[in-house]
Amino acid sequence: MDQSPSITETPHQSVTFAAGLRLDCGRTLASVTMAYRSYGTLNAAGSNAILICHALTGDQYVAEPNPETGKPGWWEIMVGPGKPVDTDLYFVICANVLGGCMGSTGPRSPHEDNPDQPWGTDFPQVTIQDMVRAQKLLVDHFGIAKLFAVIGGSMGGMQVLAWAALYPEMVFAAVPVATASYHSAQNIAFHEIGRQAIAADPYFYAGHYWREGMRPERGLAVARMTAHITYVSEEALTRKFGRKLQNAEGLSALGDQFAVESYLQYQGSSFVQRFDANAYLTITRAMDLFDLAADHGGVLSRAFKGTRTRFLLVSFSSDWLFPTAQSRAIARALNHVAANVSFVEVQSDKGHDAFLLDEPDFHQTLRGFLAGCAEHAGLA
């Protein structure tokens, strides 16, 4: 397995598929590298594998410190020995998405026709389904014929839905969390703000900033700040900051006068150290393009016709980015085809971010669902 570099040139564990991948847009990537991490042990039958799908700004370091930031894995609270996704029982895989910037093929990877330069904005626009097809190459590579479960939140949840729709026979259980079967006009609008802010940065150079040795950090920071507001609830923001003034003496229009402002600025500036702007453009656009019903004549239930996958849908009451109604619509579509589906709205005031945080009801629910599925799958 090769070691593919990320934007900071940190080597990541990866595997390259030389047969390439045909994309939804009609173009073909001549070769695809998937950077991934795995935890636990695959059993002899290959029947205990769980694929975790990460969200927009996530990565493969789900249950161990991220080598670039030194911070804990993004879902250590959920994945590990004895955790709800128990690595003593399951073989857990998490891959950086196609189009990402943590070692998988994406805008930061060498251009096919000119390997001295990164793809930049010439990278083909990928879809959520393309991300899933690339993950399938990796799952096949491990010799896994059927995943015990596919689990993910937000954009990760979109991938879970796409897995269940594209490869129903390969998914025993599916857990789409805090997600939707399409990106709403409001969500597209918030993404567009971020893309405009990046494109407006003088160091963007129409996407060829690497050539200039620069990065559109301020634009990317504004994009991240905007997204961050949508990830938290009004209640959470108020509890954390209220109207606390940072600089009580003197009034001015610029500068971080309110605590919430310096927090947002921190969120923005720490993000640009680890994320590639072109990858942000590509991945947000992939989310915007996601519309599972549209791919099935406008009828969502057709995406799951005849499915034998067991579904657990989870939403959070204060999530206004992917509100409960969107999960309920998926549940209805699944019920329409008589699928095996559980649907839980977790009461939380933490907003969309709740899926990443300490929400005992959610963790308990997932633990119980997996235990039940393990029994049915003959794993327990």
Next chain:
Amino acid sequence: MDQSPSITETPHQSVTFAAGLRLDCGRTLASVTMAYRSYGTLNAAGSNAILICHALTGDQYVAEPNPETGKPGWWEIMVGPGKPVDTDLYFVICANVLGGCMGSTGPRSPHEDNPDQPWGTDFPQVTIQDMVRAQKLLVDHFGIAKLFAVIGGSMGGMQVLAWAALYPEMVFAAVPVATASYHSAQNIAFHEIGRQAIAADPYFYAGHYWREGMRPERGLAVARMTAHITYVSEEALTRKFGRKLQNAEGLSALGDQFAVESYLQYQGSSFVQRFDANAYLTITRAMDLFDLAADHGGVLSRAFKGTRTRFLLVSFSSDWLFPTAQSRAIARALNHVAANVSFVEVQSDKGHDAFLLDEPDFHQTLRGFLAGCAEHAGLA
């Protein structure tokens, strides 16, 4: 009366107060110009005057075409002969706010110490209360001892509340619409995105863009786009655009693929033609600083102690920027001091912008309220 220039040098009707104005920040403006428009006729008793307070990006052209854009006045649906605010009955005044860019003193005005240059970011940070004090100079100038009504939505509603708190004897009736007694952490956060986008624009030049003959148009456009999303409801965005693709052929990360994107881009680009970035910074910050309870020991009702003003509070059910709960909190505070208060939540799916749009229930309510007040004031 002098003719003060705006950012596009259009002359506006205005009056200059050479005695100046002491501001909340402790600084004093040596002179204050207020640009305004008036409609209808002041009666002999001076008792039929209505002051309209505009919102963040509004101006004094409430009931006639804006001379800079050629578009209809921003509240022609509400103000005019036979309209709910009937200029056949009332003398209606609307002034550009202090800190604005349509002829009133603001960051675009000549610097006191260096009149060849505009103030730019050196303009003192004003508050909502400062805006109201400047409006009072104008009301005094007209010889009006008591306004029949003060009416405004959003930031205009904040001014209405400040009028009722600062000059209770001068306000017979007050109509704060789609507003709050403080700016929430979430609202501050959205404003901060806009300010960061402006500051990140290479043509901002730390606020001295006029010197360079440039304007931070892209940053200001991103700010406007962000704000615009908060003005509309998810329902309204979906109804208007849904997920309509603009460019069906070919996928790419940048470019306006969804109809909602080109709409936002239009909103952003048309706005920068008429608005000054420094004014945007100053006015958004004034809104963020507004906290009427904090000015009264944390107890909102104290702001209205002993008031004899008649209040009509209006909120809109789908307004998530200034949700109904914030109007209800004002109603409670007014009830606490036994004020005369009506409170109506108008059912609407148009979001915060509803106050500017064709909402018959709202218009009917305001018409009825004003008629009742006119009777009590001996006007009818």
